[in-house]
Amino acid sequence: MRHSQGLAEQARLVSIVRTATTASKDFGDLKYWLTDLAITQLASSQQNAAAAKARLDEDLKAIAAFHSEGVAAIGREVDTLTELARRAGEAYSGDDSAEGNVLLAQARSRILNIDDEIDKVVARVEQQALAGRDASARQAERVVNLSIIGGMVALALALGLTAFIVRSITVPLKRLEGSMAAITRGELDVEIPQASAHEIGAMTKTLGMLRDSLIERDHLERERRRADAEIRSARDAAEAALRELKAAQANLIQAEKMASLGQLTAGIAHEIKNPLNFVNNFSAVSAELIYELQDALRGADLDGKLRTEIGEITDTLRGNLEKIVQHGKRADGIVKNMLLHSRHGSGESRRVDINALVEESLNLAYHGARAEKPGFNITLERAFDPAAGEAVLFPQEITRVLLNLISNGFYAATKRKAEASAGYEPTVVAATRNLGDSIEIRIRDNGTGISSEAKEKMFDPFFTTKPAGEGTGLGLSLSYDIIVKQHGGSIEVETQPDEFTEFRIILPRTAGSLSGSGGRT
Ligand SMILES: Nc1ncnc2c1ncn2[C@@H]1O[C@H](COP(=O)(O)OP(=O)(O)O)[C@@H](O)[C@H]1O
Ligand SMILES: [Mg+2]
Incomplete structure (x- = not known):
């Protein structure tokens, strides 16, 4: 900022120096044309003098801001010079050449003054411009030096800061990495490094939350397994109870069936026993009787054919009765077994x-x-x-x-x-x-x-x-x-x-x- 101000000032001074030089040249024109006008009284000379005066006024106005006193003095001298030139011109026109020469001599003395003043202004402006340029140069040099130092300081700071940031990231990261590896191995009781406010802190907190959620998950899993085991054992117990109940029920049914069937069997056996006794006794007696009948017939007077016929019939009868006796005995055995039920x-x-x-x-x-x-x-x-x-x-x-x-x-x-x-x-x-x-x-x-x-x-x-x-x-x-x-x-x-x-x-x-x-x- 200051540097650019210095540059602008420098440019302004350069321009003023140029203007002052121009002013010196314009005044050269003016003094020539005024002298020419005083002697020749030509209209063209008057015009040229007026133009040179206007240019000089313009130059002085530009320099006035920089050196008001000098410019004011020059302005006054120029006015006096112009007046002296005009009066000299009048004297020459009135053929008063002596008066004209006196006035012109006075004008020349003014011209020397003005030249002198203008030179002084130019010298001063130049000096100031030089001083300004030196100051600018020094300022620029200072600025360069400062920027070099600033750059170095900034570089050092940047290096330091970078090292600090890198360290502040890598150290917690290293610890985090360790914790993560441990958690991955399933060591959920691992220490998680202290959290801080920055991103690493956020990561640390996240890792902590991850570990906590894993611990919670494991806990829930254990709970679930235990609940499962409880449900299973409860179900097994219920099933065992059901099996026992079914077995007891089957036993009960069996016992009931046995009891009623036993009673029924005993009843039937009693009912059958008496008629069966008749059958057995009478068939046994009848078999005996057949033997007796055959003995009796042996002594009887019968013709051969009839005897044979009777013999065959009594044999068959005896065989049948023996079968009745045999099967009657079997039936008797069954009935006795049945009666054993009645104890x-x-x-x-x-x-x-x-x-x-x-x-x-x-x-x-x-x-x-x-x-x-x-x-x-x-x-x-x-x-x-x-x-x-x-x-x-x-x-x-x-x-x-x-x-x-x-x-x-x-x-x-x-x-x-x-x-x-x-x-x-x-x-x-x-x-x-x-x-x-x-x-x-x-x-x-x-x-x-x-x-x-x-x-x-x-x-x-x-x-x-x-x-x-x-x-x-x-x-x-x-x-x-x-x-x-x-x-x-x-x-x-x-x-x-x-x-x-x-x-x-x-x-x-x-x-x-x-x-x-x-x-x-
Ligand atoms: N040891 C055994 N081996 C194979 N079958 C048997 C045996 N004991 C009993 N049983 C079966 O049970 C049935 C009933 O037996 P049980 O009441 O003693 O009557 P039974 O012997 O007169 O048949 C038998 O007919 C047989 O089918
Ligand atoms: Mg048996």
Whole structure:
């Protein structure tokens, strides 16, 4: 700003110097034409003098602002000179050349003064211009110097500031980078550097928020997993409860069915027993009578043809009656089995050794089977718990159950042997186990196994898969009654078709006393 002012001032001074020089030249014109006019009195000289005067006035006016006193003095001298020239011209015109010469001499002295004044003004203007130029030059030099220093200072400041900014960015960035890497590795407990106000501060805050949101996310995830686990275990518990409920319900239904079927069976058996007794007794007696009839006829006088005919008829009659006796006995056996459901004549309850009871049942079943089928053979295994101990129960009834289970096992194993390959060894295993307040008896065979349809119905009375004459279908239904109803125990089956069947009985040690002889409902 100051520099440009200096330049403008410089330009103004240069212009004034030029004007002052012009003024000196214009005054040269004026003094020539005034002198010429004074002597010649020519109109053209007057015009030229007037023009030079006008130019000089113009020049002086321009310089006046710069050097008013000098210019004013020059103006006055010029006016006097003009007046002296005019009077000299008049004197020459009036042929007063002496007066004219005096006036012209005075005019010349004025001209010297004016030249002198103008020179002084020019010199002064020039001097000022030079001083101004020097000042400007110095000013410019100072400005240059200042700008160099300023530039250097600015450069130093810029370098310092840059270093500071770079440091203020890189140091927090380094720390942030460390924190980010740690968070990426999953170390959510990492220290996050202190936040400040600038962009790095904002980034730091953002990183903090990111870490917090990740921690929150992890927390929510853990919560969700826990809730899931709780829901799962609650659901499992509910399902288990439902399964137990269903099993209990099935047991209840089974028990109810058994009870009503048992009653029905017992009723029917009673009804059938008497007429069946008639049939059996009278058929047996009638068979005897046929023998007697044949004896009597032997002594009678009959012709050969009639004798033969009678003989054939009585033979057929005797054969029929024997069949009636035989099948009547079978029916009687069924009815007796049915009546066992009504618990008549099941003996007394007493304390017995369980292992001895099971051993006795095994022997009875084995010899019974051999008596029925002479070629029968099977491997018998015992896995008795020496600590099985004693229990109070109805021994005849439990023996009946065990006999049925063992002979069912014999049947299944023998049946499988008839179908299976050579390496197959039919086996029945009897096992006991002390359960403290109760005793476990297991009868296992490696026979045919039981299909799931048969498994559902096997405890029903009269359910059998055996051919007529070989099974009554009452064994398991009776066993269920004895174990569950009479002894307050349980009977379960586990089976795998073509692999094995295992019955598991649990008897309380003292439950036998709960339900006495004939205690059936
Ligand atoms: N150990 C076993 N192996 C295979 N099936 C068996 C076994 N025990 C019982 N069963 C099946 O259960 C049915 C009913 O048995 P049960 O009540 O004793 O009557 P039964 O022996 O007179 O047929 C049998 O016919 C048979 O189908
Ligand atoms: Mg049976």
